[in-house]
Amino acid sequence: xxxxxxxxxxxxxxxxxxxxxxxxxxxxxxxxxxxxxxxxxxxxxxxxxxxxxxxxxxxxxxxxxxxxxxxxxxxxxxxxxxxxxxxxxxxxxxxxxxxxxxxxxxxxxxxxxxxxxxxxxxxxxxxxxxxxxxxxxxxxxxxxxxxxxxxxx
Numbered sequence: 001x002x003x004x005x006x007x008x009x010x011x012x013x014x015x016x017x018x019x020x021x022x023x024x025x026x027x028x029x030x031x032x033x034x035x036x037x038x039x040x041x042x043x044x045x046x047x048x049x050x051x052x053x054x055x056x057x058x059x060x061x062x063x064x065x066x067x068x069x070x071x072x073x074x075x076x077x078x079x080x081x082x083x084x085x086x087x088x089x090x091x092x093x094x095x096x097x098x099x100x101x102x103x104x105x106x107x108x109x110x111x112x113x114x115x116x117x118x119x120x121x122x123x124x125x126x127x128x129x130x131x132x133x134x135x136x137x138x139x140x141x142x143x144x145x146x147x148x149x150x151x152x153x
Contacts, residue, residue: 007105009104016058016097016101024063038148054078055069055070065085072111079116080115
């Protein structure tokens, strides 16, 4: 398996693709900068994050309408983040579908551990097998939710 191989899934006029060339970085930036988790993020940081991740773009009629990415070593671990579907396309099962596509990617299928942090759609992730990490002294983090707003980056 090549880590640069492109994978695509089609359904009801929508496309999920790992082709980095198809990504509309400006569209991803527009969404992330107004999201609850990356408010104020710069386009430069979004570009760098995409360059260093396994990305899943969601498209309809040639326009990017969703996104998800895995930060991964391509062997044992991944951090799932930046999952979204634009509001006007929500309610059609696209969030679940992009997650199913992600789960069927050969890299994902071999990973020992996948982490995510969310406050926006825990019900979706639970349906796909994710479990909360609430064991004492098990998961640790440094969290800086306003890092993009305080001018340090």
